[in-house]
C-alpha cells in the first residue's frame with residue numbers, strides 16, 4: 355500500500371532511530387517491499403529507506419543509474435568505503451532543502467536481495483552516494499548531519515520551461531530561516547562522511 359513519507363520535524367524521533375535487521379525474508383519483508391514499490395511511484399526519489407515510510411526494518415528501495423527498475427535490499431551493510439566525492443544531496447524527509455555533502459566515491463555493500471539471496475556489490479559515483487544516503491537512514495543519520503558548510507545549502511525555484519516544455523529549476527541560496535531550521539535538526543557527525 356502507498357505510504358506517506360515521514361518527515362522532519364514531526365517524525366524526527368522515529369527517523370533518528372536505528373533499524374532492526376530482518377531475521378528472515380518472509381511475509382513481513384514482502385509486505386514492506388510492496389509498500390516500497392507502491393510508494394515509489396508517487397514520489398521523485400533515488401531511494402526510500404524503511405524509516406521514511408514508518409518501518410523500523412533494515413531495508414531500502416533504490417534505483418541506480420543503469421537500472422531499469424528500482425530494487426529492494428534487505429540488511430544492507432557497507433563493508434568498505436573509499437575515495438571522496440562532494441556532490442548534491444537532498445532527502446524527501448527533509449523537504450525543500452538541498453546541500454552538497456562529502457561522501458565516499460566507492461562503496462562495497464553486502465545484504466540480501468528481494469528473494470533473500472546474499473549479495474555483495476561495488477558501487478561508484480552517484481550510485482555509491484545514494485547507497486550511503488539510504489544506509490545512513492537505517493542508522494538514524496540524515497544528510498543534514500553530513501553537511502560541512504551550511505552556507506552551500508539551497509532551495510529550488512521553478513524556472514522557465516525548457517525547449518520541450520518541461521519545468522526547469524533554479525537553485526536559490528537557502529535563506530537564514532531555512533538554515534536555522536536545518537541547524538536545529540541536524541546532528542553533525544565528527545569529521546565528515548567517511549565515518550563507518
Ligand code: NI
Nearest residue numbers: 444445446447
Ligand atoms: Ni533521504
